[in-house]
Amino acid sequence: MKTKTLRKNKVNIVTLGCSKNVVDSEVIFTQLKGNGMDVTHESKKDDANIVIVNTCGFIDNAKQESIDTILRYADAKDSGVIDKLYVTGCLSHRYKDELEVEIPTVDAFFGTNELPRLLKTLKADYKHELLGERLLTTPTHYAYLKIAEGCDRPCSFCAIPLMRGGHVSRPIDELITEAKSLVRRGTKEMILIAQDLTYYGLDIYKKRNLSELLDRLSDIEGLDWIRLQYAYPAGFPMDILDVMAAKPNICNYLDMPLQSGSTEILKKMRRGITREKTEDLIKAIRDKVPEIALRTTLIAGHPGETEEDFEETYRFVEDMRFDRLGVFAYSHEDNTHSHSFEDNIPDEIKQYRADEIMALQQGISWELNQNKIGQKHKVLFDRKEGGYFIGRTQFDSPEVDNEVLIPASQYVRLGDFAEVQINSAEEFDLYGELAGE
Numbered sequence: 001m002k003t004k005t006l007r008k009n010k011v012n013i014v015t016l017g018c019s020k021n022v023v024d025s026e027v028i029f030t031q032l033k034g035n036g037m038d039v040t041h042e043s044k045k046d047d048a049n050i051v052i053v054n055t056c057g058f059i060d061n062a063k064q065e066s067i068d069t070i071l072r073y074a075d076a077k078d079s080g081v082i083d084k085l086y087v088t089g090c091l092s093h094r095y096k097d098e099l100e101v102e103i104p105t106v107d108a109f110f111g112t113n114e115l116p117r118l119l120k121t122l123k124a125d126y127k128h129e130l131l132g133e134r135l136l137t138t139p140t141h142y143a144y145l146k147i148a149e150g151c152d153r154p155c156s157f158c159a160i161p162l163m164r165g166g167h168v169s170r171p172i173d174e175l176i177t178e179a180k181s182l183v184r185r186g187t188k189e190m191i192l193i194a195q196d197l198t199y200y201g202l203d204i205y206k207k208r209n210l211s212e213l214l215d216r217l218s219d220i221e222g223l224d225w226i227r228l229q230y231a232y233p234a235g236f237p238m239d240i241l242d243v244m245a246a247k248p249n250i251c252n253y254l255d256m257p258l259q260s261g262s263t264e265i266l267k268k269m270r271r272g273i274t275r276e277k278t279e280d281l282i283k284a285i286r287d288k289v290p291e292i293a294l295r296t297t298l299i300a301g302h303p304g305e306t307e308e309d310f311e312e313t314y315r316f317v318e319d320m321r322f323d324r325l326g327v328f329a330y331s332h333e334d335n336t337h338s339h340s341f342e343d344n345i346p347d348e349i350k351q352y353r354a355d356e357i358m359a360l361q362q363g364i365s366w367e368l369n370q371n372k373i374g375q376k377h378k379v380l381f382d383r384k385e386g387g388y389f390i391g392r393t394q395f396d397s398p399e400v401d402n403e404v405l406i407p408a409s410q411y412v413r414l415g416d417f418a419e420v421q422i423n424s425a426e427e428f429d430l431y432g433e434l435a436g437e
Helices: 019-034 060-078 090-102 115-121 160-164 172-184 210-218 239-246 263-268 275-288 307-320 347-370
Strands: 010-015 038-041 050-055 084-089 142-146 189-193 225-228 250-255 293-300 324-329 376-385 388-392 403-407 417-425 429-434
Touching: 010 019, 019 038, 019 050, 019 084, 019 115, 019 142, 019 189, 050 060, 050 090, 060 084, 060 090, 084 090, 084 115, 090 160, 142 172, 172 189, 172 210, 189 210, 210 225, 210 239, 239 250, 239 275, 263 275, 263 307, 275 293, 275 307, 293 307, 293 347, 307 347, 324 347, 347 417, 403 417
Parallel strands: 010 038, 010 050, 050 084, 142 189, 189 225, 225 250, 250 293, 293 324, 403 429
Antiparallel strands: 376 388, 376 417, 388 403, 417 429
16 A cells, blocks of 8 residues: 655745735735745745645736646646645636636635635634734845735726725725834835725725825835835826925836827726826926836727827827836736727737837837936845846836846845946946946
C-alpha cells in the first residue's frame, strides 16, 4: 500500500491584474501569516502544496492570462505537485459557476468579498486585530493604499461594478492608522488607489473628501511621497489641487483615465463629460499645479467609433500632450451597457488605432524627455538590473511609467532617494549620474 509523506502546509499566493489585487493578496498573506501559516508570494520554487490564484477579469487579455494560470496549476495538482488549488479575485467572482464546471480540478472558487470564507476553508481565523496591518509583496519602500472598494459610476464599457460592487470608502482614521504602520516599517511612497479616487467620502461623509484625506496623510512623518492613481474626470474635486500645491510630499502626478477624446464616444461610454469640458479640466489642473505630470488611458475601437471619432481622439492626444499614456483595445464585456451595441470594429482596426495613438505618444514622450536633459531630479531607486540602478522621479508610478537609469558603478541603496543629473533621454527612459559626482 502506497503511503503519502505528510508535509507541513505551505501556501503560495499568485497575483494577477491591477494594484488593487496586489493589496487584496497582501491582506490574504497577512491573515494567513497571522494564523501561523507558512506563506509565500509568487514563489519560483515548487515547495508550496497549496496555491491561491488571485485573478483579474477586467478585459479579454487579462481573463485569458487568469485562465491560463489556473490551468497551469490545475495540471500541477493533477500531477501531484500541489495538493490544493483555490481561486479568488475578479474572474472568480464574475464567472464562478462557469469556472466550476470547466475546471473541476480547482478545490474552491471565491468572490472578491469572500475572504472570511477563503480563510475558513484553509482552517484559518479572520483576525480583526490585523485590520490595517499588511505584509507587503512590493519592495518595502513603496506601498499601495486602497482607500475605497467598488464603483458607482455608470461607464457603459466597464464590468468592475459587477465584480467589485458599489463604491465603499474606508474611514480616514482607519487609513491613517494603516499608513502610519507602513511608514514605521520603511514605506516612503504611498500610492493611493481605488476604482475612483475622486468619489472618495461621498458615501460615509456625504461629500467628496479626498482633500482632507490627503491633508492628513501628508502630515505623517517619514512619508516622502504620496501619489494619486485612478481619478475620474466628471465632478473632479478641484480642492485636492490646492492641497497638492501646498504639500511638498504630494507628488505632482495624477492618473486620470479619460477613455476617449471624442464627445460622441464619451456619450456612448456614459462618462458624463465632453471633450471640451475635459480640455477645460486639464487646463485648470495645469494652471493650479504647473509642474504636474498627467497620465491617462484610452480605449480604441468602442462600438460605434467611426474614423472621424478616432481622428478626434488622435488630435486630442496631439493637443493635450500627456506626460504618460496607455491605450487598450476595446473588450466586449458581458452584461455591460456597451455589450448591447454591436461590437462592429474588427480587432485589427482596434489594434491599428491603439498602435497609432501609442506611436504619437512615443514622439510626445521623447520630446518631453529631451527637455529634461541637464536637469536634476530627486529619484527613488527601486532595483538593480543589467548594469544599472533603476529608479523613478515623482512624475512616475512603479511598473507603468518612465524610469531613470544610472550606472551601477555609482552605488545607491535600493529604497533610497538620490539627486540625479539627467544626461540623455529616450522615449520612455532617462539616463544620468548622481549629482555632484
